[in-house]
Amino acid sequence: MSHSLDAYLVLAGILFSIGTFGYLARRNAISMLMSIELMLNAVNLTIIAFGAFIPSLKVQGSVIALIVLAVAAAEATVGLSIVIAIFRNKKTPLVDEYDTMRD
Amino acid sequence: MAIPDAVPFINLGWDDLLFIILSTVMIGTAILVVTLRDIIRCGLAMMVSFAALAGLYVLIGAPLVAAAQVLVYIGAISVLILFAIMLTQTKAGPARLVFQTQAVPAAVAAAVLGLLIALTVGATNWNAVDAPIRVGTAILAQVLFDQYVLPFEIVSVLLLAAVIGGIFLAKREPDSSI
Numbered sequence: 001m002s003h004s005l006d007a008y009l010v011l012a013g014i015l016f017s018i019g020t021f022g023y024l025a026r027r028n029a030i031s032m033l034m035s036i037e038l039m040l041n042a043v044n045l046t047i048i049a050f051g052a053f054i055p056s057l058k059v060q061g062s063v064i065a066l067i068v069l070a071v072a073a074a075e076a077t078v079g080l081s082i083v084i085a086i087f088r089n090k091k092t093p094l095v096d097e098y099d100t101m102r103d
Numbered sequence: 104m105a106i107p108d109a110v111p112f113i114n115l116g117w118d119d120l121l122f123i124i125l126s127t128v129m130i131g132t133a134i135l136v137v138t139l140r141d142i143i144r145c146g147l148a149m150m151v152s153f154a155a156l157a158g159l160y161v162l163i164g165a166p167l168v169a170a171a172q173v174l175v176y177i178g179a180i181s182v183l184i185l186f187a188i189m190l191t192q193t194k195a196g197p198a199r200l201v202f203q204t205q206a207v208p209a210a211v212a213a214a215v216l217g218l219l220i221a222l223t224v225g226a227t228n229w230n231a232v233d234a235p236i237r238v239g240t241a242i243l244a245q246v247l248f249d250q251y252v253l254p255f256e257i258v259s260v261l262l263l264a265a266v267i268g269g270i271f272l273a274k275r276e277p278d279s280s281i
Contacts, residue, residue, distance in 0.1 A: 006224050021212075031145060070262055074265035
């Protein structure tokens, strides 16, 4: 089981689906960011799995995964500071109460 | 004492057993992340999920990426998220409704997405080899700092820009009341 690419890809697919559900369904902005992190991790697992099981991608897979890791850190920094800035204005972390543009 | 080739009593290899344990922990805690009511517990469950994923990286033969996963995700991003939780949650937060009104359609959409991915994976021939290829740290470092040194440097500039942008976005305005 741990020697097949399909097992890792299906696992990453399940993790990505859980992240998608969390992103679509949660009301809290931080929860949505955590779901995005789950989805990024699923993509990283896919990249590593392809790198481990396809010989022509052997080293490149790890290089791409490391760069994705750094970009995910940058994304988390900016995303969380945007949430903090919005919270300072609106006094709520719930995204369905951010309705200024609806009025 | 020699360790037997397969797990006693059940006919599984050790790496298969580890794969099952780690993936169960990862998926279970990921479900906790998206369903728990208390958001601090969501953050802690997310750390466990990242740790199990680092274990899977070791199992698949990418130890350097596993170490980076522990340092960056568990060490940095989780702590950042926990700090953001402390800065942004109101006292009434956990008592309120956790999900949007479209939670059921979202669950259906996520299930359909997972099913589609599983079907696509099953129907495609990837020309994969039978056992994972280990990537040593020396060869990875050689490729990263020779062939891919420009993306590496661009990522470091991107991180610097993101940190400056984060400070700019999150800093208090001089005339704000809080």
